[in-house]
Amino acid sequence: MQEKSTYRLQGSDLSCIRDDRVLFEALSFDLVSGQVLLLEGKNGSGKTSLLRILCGFREPDAGQVLWCGDAINDSQYHADMAYVGHLDGVKKELTVLENLKVSLALGRSGQYSIAQALAKVQLADYDDVLVQALSAGQKRRLSLARLLITHNTVWILDEPFTSLDKQGIALIETLMAEHCASGGMIVLTSHHDIELHGVDVQRISLS
Amino acid sequence: MSLSHAFFAIIRRDLVLALRRRSEIANPLLFFVLVITLFPLGIGAQPHLLQAIAPGIIWVSALLAAMLSLDSLFRSDFDDGSLEQILLSPHPTSILVLGKIIAHWLVTGLPLLMVAPLLAVLLGMPSQSLGILLLTLLLGTPVLSLIGAIGVALTVGLRRGGMILSLLVLPLYVPVLIFAGNAVEMAGSGLPVDAQINILISILFMALVLAPWPTAAALKMSIN
Numbered sequence: 001m002q003e004k005s006t007y008r009l010q011g012s013d014l015s016c017i018r019d020d021r022v023l024f025e026a027l028s029f030d031l032v033s034g035q036v037l038l039l040e041g042k043n044g045s046g047k048t049s050l051l052r053i054l055c056g057f058r059e060p061d062a063g064q065v066l067w068c069g070d071a072i073n074d075s076q077y078h079a080d081m082a083y084v085g086h087l088d089g090v091k092k093e094l095t096v097l098e099n100l101k102v103s104l105a106l107g108r109s110g111q112y113s114i115a116q117a118l119a120k121v122q123l124a125d126y127d128d129v130l131v132q133a134l135s136a137g138q139k140r141r142l143s144l145a146r147l148l149i150t151h152n153t154v155w156i157l158d159e160p161f162t163s164l165d166k167q168g169i170a171l172i173e174t175l176m177a178e179h180c181a182s183g184g185m186i187v188l189t190s191h192h193d194i195e196l197h198g199v200d201v202q203r204i205s206l207s
Numbered sequence: 208m209s210l211s212h213a214f215f216a217i218i219r220r221d222l223v224l225a226l227r228r229r230s231e232i233a234n235p236l237l238f239f240v241l242v243i244t245l246f247p248l249g250i251g252a253q254p255h256l257l258q259a260i261a262p263g264i265i266w267v268s269a270l271l272a273a274m275l276s277l278d279s280l281f282r283s284d285f286d287d288g289s290l291e292q293i294l295l296s297p298h299p300t301s302i303l304v305l306g307k308i309i310a311h312w313l314v315t316g317l318p319l320l321m322v323a324p325l326l327a328v329l330l331g332m333p334s335q336s337l338g339i340l341l342l343t344l345l346l347g348t349p350v351l352s353l354i355g356a357i358g359v360a361l362t363v364g365l366r367r368g369g370m371i372l373s374l375l376v377l378p379l380y381v382p383v384l385i386f387a388g389n390a391v392e393m394a395g396s397g398l399p400v401d402a403q404i405n406i407l408i409s410i411l412f413m414a415l416v417l418a419p420w421p422t423a424a425a426l427k428m429s430i431n
Contacts, residue, residue: 055295058431079297087288093227094220105216106296106303146292 006033007080007153009054009185013063016049023049024206025062033153034180036199037187041206047189048086050206051158054187055083079108082152084160088143092132096123096142099131100149107150111182117148120175136163144172147179155179157188213298214306221310224283235276236318242268243326254331261330262340262391269319269344270380273351274373276315280307280356281363281426291430301419304426308356308419316348332395339394339404343387346407353418354379360425383410 008031015025023046031037039047052058054065056072067077090099100114118124121141131139140163147155155176161169173195176186180199188194194201225231246264250257284290284307293303323344324337332340358376362368390403 052431055291057291057294057427078295081295083291083295085288085291087286087291089288089292091220091224091283091287091289093224098220098223102216102220103292105213106293106298108297 006183007185008032008066008068009154009187010066011054011063012066014050014053014060014065015062016046016053016058017061018046018049027063027204027206029202029204031185031187031202033183033185034200035185036176036180036194036196036201037185038194038201038203039187039189039206040203045206047206048158051083051085051156051187051189054156055081077154080152081154081156082107082147082150083156083158084143084147085158086162088139089146090131090139090143093130095128095130096134097127099142100145103146104149107152110149110151112148114149117145120148121145122171137165137168140164141168141171144175148175153184155184155186155188157186159189159191161190161192210298210302213296214302217293217303217306218310218313221307222313225310225314231276231279232314232318235272235315236322238275239268239272239319240322240326242271243330247330258331258333261327261332262336262388262395264330265323265326265340266343266347266384266388266391269323269348270351270377270384272319273316273348273355273380274376276311277352277355277359277372277376278369279315280311280352280359282359285363285429290426294427294430300423300426304356304360304422305415305419308352308422311356312349312352316352319348320344332391335397336391336394339400340391342404343390343407346404346411347383347387350383350407350411350414351380353414356422357418357425360422360429362429363426364429364431383407386410 011027011029014027016023029037039050041047049058053060056078065072067075096118097114100117104114112120118127121144123138123141123145126134126138131142134142144160160172164172169192177196177199179186243264247257281290284293294300296303320341323340327337327340355376358372361375362372365371386403386406390400393400393403
């Protein structure tokens with residue numbers, strides 16, 4: 001459906017300095033539709049900082065991030081990206097369904113309806129359950145369901161496999177492969193070895 | 208999908224959240240009632256003195272109750288990551304933030320209005336100033352939420368922001384306190400209060416238009 005238009009996310013000469021410590025400098029990458037960028041590195045090597053720069057939460061100390069050739073703050077970028085960080089971003093006092101309805105209202109509706117997305121992440125019977133009654137892995141799957149119901153091209157995922165079981169990891173890998181096949185792109189950090197068949201994975205090692 | 212849909216979705220979300228954590232509504236209201244009831248006990252049997260300082264007591268208590276409730280405005284959203292999602296929304300952050308402020312006022316400001324007449328009677332306030340008291344609270348408490356939002360947005364990222372928040376916000380509350388307190392006092396002696404009310408209306412409109420922008424900008428800084 002989005003095959004016609006290719007999107008492009010570029011980082012040029014990015015650097016990040018935190019508390020007088022250089023986390024990374026002169027970092028460049030070029031990502032187009034259908035590709036995955038996997039960030040690797042030890043704890044504290046700046047993976048999350050890079051992701052937050054790509055979200056626009058942080059300004060890079062040098063360099064810039066370009067979306068289809070324009071700086072991210074001057075483009076449609078925020079309407080095209082979705083982020084799942086270490087914090088799930090769901091309210092524990094609301095039900096699964098209420099949480100997704102709010103997410104949907106904040107974005108633009110995407111490929112799947114809420115019911116379809118819940119079925120995809122295997123939470124179909126949980127729509128009236130308060131989030132505080134869910135397990136950590138189920139909360140994670142709920143926050144990943146947000147990616148499916150809103151319109152987006154870039155997924156930015158910070159350790160998406162945390163607290164998921166083997167089955168859950170396989171499930172998310174399938175969703176990621178589907179997203180790339182339909183013209184999306186993904187930037188993620190992960191300690192797990194991801195298995196994405198038929199997807200072009202670029203790796204950047206931060207040290 | 209549309210901006211108004213997102214705006215009302217945020218208001219509805221915050222109202223539902225407030226209903227499920229009732230202490231958020233009850234705390235500022237209880238504080239307001241308790242502080243006001245302590246004054247007659249502390250001052251003793253001097254009804255004239257109490258009557259004279261009643262407008263000040265009610266307004267200072269309302270100010271402190273508003274301060275007490277401010278932290279809940281962005282705290283839980285900041286802690287669980289919902290704030291990041293709100294800021295990433297393609298809709299203008301300032302409008303979404305305005306939705307949150309309105310919901311916050313409905314939950315913490317509006318209840319003060321409901322109990323204020325009762326407390327005014329308790330303090331022996333003349334009945335001709337009751338209407339003006341309610342009017343000033345109606346115009347003034349939203350301003351407290353709007354101005355307070357800027358301060359909370361600046362301090363939400365700090366671990367112990369409470370003290371700084373009061374120092375930042377209380378001086379900005381002073382104009383509201385002066386004009387509102389003065390209006391209620393003048394109304395008690397049967398004098399016209401149009402000027403004070405007009406000034407409060409203009410402060411409200413200015414805060415409504417100007418406060419959401421710095422709040423949105425400060426939130427972006429805080430989640431950095």
